[in-house]
Amino acid sequence: MSGRGDEEASRLDQLKKTAAATVSEIGSLTVNDKGEVWFAELSEMWPGQAFTIKVKEVLFHEKSKYQDVLVFSSYEYGNVLVLDGVIQCTDRDEYSYQEMITHLPLCSLESPAKKVLVIGGGDGGVLREITRHETIETIEICELDEMVPEVAKKYFPKMAVGFDDERVKCHFMDGFKFLKEVDAGTYDAIIVDSSDPVGPAASLFQKPFFDLVHRALKDTGIVCTQAESVWLHLDIIQELHKLCLEVFRDPAKNSGSVNYAYCTIPTYPSGQIGFMLSSKSNIDFRSPKQKLSENSSALLKYYSPEIHGASFVLPQFAKKCLDC
Numbered sequence: 001m002s003g004r005g006d007e008e009a010s011r012l013d014q015l016k017k018t019a020a021a022t023v024s025e026i027g028s029l030t031v032n033d034k035g036e037v038w039f040a041e042l043s044e045m046w047p048g049q050a051f052t053i054k055v056k057e058v059l060f061h062e063k064s065k066y067q068d069v070l071v072f073s074s075y076e077y078g079n080v081l082v083l084d085g086v087i088q089c090t091d092r093d094e095y096s097y098q099e100m101i102t103h104l105p106l107c108s109l110e111s112p113a114k115k116v117l118v119i120g121g122g123d124g125g126v127l128r129e130i131t132r133h134e135t136i137e138t139i140e141i142c143e144l145d146e147m148v149p150e151v152a153k154k155y156f157p158k159m160a161v162g163f164d165d166e167r168v169k170c171h172f173m174d175g176f177k178f179l180k181e182v183d184a185g186t187y188d189a190i191i192v193d194s195s196d197p198v199g200p201a202a203s204l205f206q207k208p209f210f211d212l213v214h215r216a217l218k219d220t221g222i223v224c225t226q227a228e229s230v231w232l233h234l235d236i237i238q239e240l241h242k243l244c245l246e247v248f249r250d251p252a253k254n255s256g257s258v259n260y261a262y263c264t265i266p267t268y269p270s271g272q273i274g275f276m277l278s279s280k281s282n283i284d285f286r287s288p289k290q291k292l293s294e295n296s297s298a299l300l301k302y303y304s305p306e307i308h309g310a311s312f313v314l315p316q317f318a319k320k321c322l323d324c
Contacts, residue, residue, distance in 0.1 A: 026058070026061055026070060028040060028041070028042070028070070028082065028085045029055060029058075036054060036055075037054070037055040037058075038052050038053065038054055038055060039052060039053045039054075039055050039072060039074075039080070039082070040052045041082075041085065041086060041087055041269070042085065043085065043086060043269075045086075045232070045233070045269070046232050046269045046270070049269075051087070051267065051269065053074045053076070053077060053080060053267075054074060054075050054076070055072045055073075055074060056072070056073040056074055056075055057072060057073045058070070058071075058072045059071045059072055059073055059079065059155055060151055060154075060155060062147070064145050064146075064147035064148075065145070065147075066144060066145045067083050067084045067145060068082075068083065068084050068085065069081075069082075069083060069145075069147055069148065069151060070082040070083075071151060071155045074090070076092070077090040077091060077092040077093070077267060078090055078091025078092050079091050079155050079156060080267075081123060081151070081152070081155070081156065083148070087267050087268065088123065089123055089125060089156065089159065090267050091156070091158070092266075092267075093265050093266055093267055094123075094125055094156075094159060095125075095300075095301045095302055096263050096264065096265045096301075096302040097125075097263065097265050097268070097273060098125035098126055098128065098129050098159070099129055099300055099301070099302045099303040100261070100263040100275060100302065100303055100307075100311065101126060101191060101193060101224055101226065101275055102126050102129035102130055102191060102224075103129060103292070103300075103303045103308070104224055104261055104275055104277060104285070104303075104308060104311065105189045105191060105222040105223070105224035105277055106130070106133055106189055106222075106290060107288040107289065107290045107291070107292075107305075107308060108222055108277065108283060108284075108285045108287075108288060108289065108290075108308075109188060109189065109220070109221075109222060109289060109290055110220055110281075110283070110289055111188075111220065112133070112135035112136075112290055113133060113135065113136050113188035113189050113290075114135060114136060114137045114138070114188055115136070115137060115138045115140075115186065115187050115188055116130055116136055116138070116139050116140070116187060116188060116189045116190070116191065117140045117141075117142065117182075117186075117187045117189075117190045117191070117216070118130070118139070118140070118141040118142070118190075118191050118193060119141075119142050119175040119178075119179075119190065119191070119192045119193065119194065120142075120143060120144075120175065120192060120193040120194045121141060121143065121191070121193035122141075122143040122144075122145060122148030122149045122152065123148060123149075123152040123156055123159045123160065124149065124152050124153075124156070124159045124160035124161065124162035124163050125156075125159040125162065125193075126162070126191055126193050127139060127141060127162025127163060127165065127168055128158075128159055128161055128162035129162075130162070130191075131162055131165040131167065131168075132292055132293075132296035132299065132300075133290075133292065133296070134293060134296070136167060137167065138167060138169070139165065139167045139168045139169070140168075140169050140170075140171065141168065141169070141170050141171065142171045142172075142173060142174075142175045142178040143170065143171075143172055144172070144173065144174055144175065145172075146172045149163060149170070175192075175209075176208070176209055176212065179209070179212035179213065179215075179216050180212060182212075182215075182216045183216075184215050184216065185215075185216075185217070185218045185219065185221075186216050186217075186218070187216055187217055187218065187221055188217075188218055188220075188221050188222075189217075189221055189222050189223070189224070190213055190216060190217060190221070190222075190223040190224075191223075191224050191225075192213075192223065192224070192225035192226060193226060194225065194226050205236070205240060206243075207243055207246070207247065210223075210243060210244060210247045210248075210278075211247060213247075214247050214248060214280065217279075217280065219280050219281060220279070220280075220281045221279060221280070222277060222278070222279045222283065222285075223277070223278050223279070224275050224276070224277050225240075225275065225276050226273065226274075226275065227240055227260060227273075227274040227275050227276035228240075228273070228274055229262075229268070229269055229270045229272050229273055229274060230262065230272065230274060230314070230315070230317075230318040231270035231272060232269055232270050234317075234318065234321055237260065237274060237276075237318075237321075237322065238321055238322065240276055241258060241260060241276065241322050244258040244276055244278040245258050247278070248278040248279060248280055250280070254282075255280060255281060255282055256278075256279065256280055256281070256282070257277075257278065257279045257281065257282055257283045257284075257285065258276065258277070258278045258279075259276075259277050259285045259286070259312060260274055260275070260276055260277075260312070260314065260318075260322055261274065261275050261277065261285070261311035261312045262274040262275065262311055262314070263275075263302065263307075263311060275311075285312065286308075286309050286312045287309065288305050288308045288309070291305070
């Protein structure tokens with residue numbers, strides 16, 4: 001019996017050593033007593049809690065010019081993309097976020113979109129969803145970090161397929177600077193697929209950025225931006241809501257619309273993420289006006305006209321804070 005015990009102890013010791021070598025340079029990975037490697041999402045954005053995933057294999061890890069880029073395969077969620085220690089997408093649940101941040105604005109438009117801009121979104125998921133709208137003629141994406149699309153094309157091909165559409169034109173530069181050079185009234189819709197408001201993405205949550213977005217949109221256009229979780233970031237959401245009202249609502253013309261919606265997604269903090277939709281025009285975002293083709297609709301896994309309307313129904317505590 002002691003021999004078997006010694007063999008098991010030796011096996012576990014070897015597992016731990018192998019795992020330790022794997023995680024030696026990746027601070028978000030740890031090794032437990034069983035020699036298992038686990039990823040833990042720790043951030044000042046959600047203090048006192050962490051979301052953990054068991055790691056099967058580290059597939060990629062490098063530091064780009066702007067951030068730490070990690071890809072690992074997991075047992076339950078497929079491949080996982082992590083930027084600066086924060087989960088951006090997983091094979092298992094990415095579609096809920098990608099579909100909602102895309103189809104909420106595009107289906108809310110009074111007329112079908114023809115020209116759309118994506119700020120961020122380097123994994124290609126939003127592009128994939130935009131391409132499902134057959135009326136769109138031009139899709140531009142402005143992504144700061146060239147490494148993200150390269151990694152996505154290799155490890156997340158089902159999302160990165162969006163880059164293959166002939167309507168897509170890529171710009172690798174700062175979104176703030178890009179918008180400064182855009183002609184006024186250029187886009188029917190702008191989708192801001194940003195990470196949290198820290199580091200490179202901080203400027204995408206400030207008034208100068210939204211002033212440029214306002215200028216770049218057509219009078220009937222819509223901007224939809226990633227807008228955090230009501231469970232964790234209600235203060236940030238309130239400030240963003242107030243900011244968008246200031247930028248997009250014109251009391252003199254009695255025009256302008258701003259509203260918050262959300263979706264569920266298990267691998268984002270609190271299992272929920274929101275979207276702030278804004279327009280210079282008076283738009284009822286709760287009521288979809290545009291429909292995807294039957295073929296495109298058949299490809300969707302989360303979004304539907306029913307989900308569209310329901311996503312604006314907020315729990316009482318959030319509704320009172322946002323007065324929506």
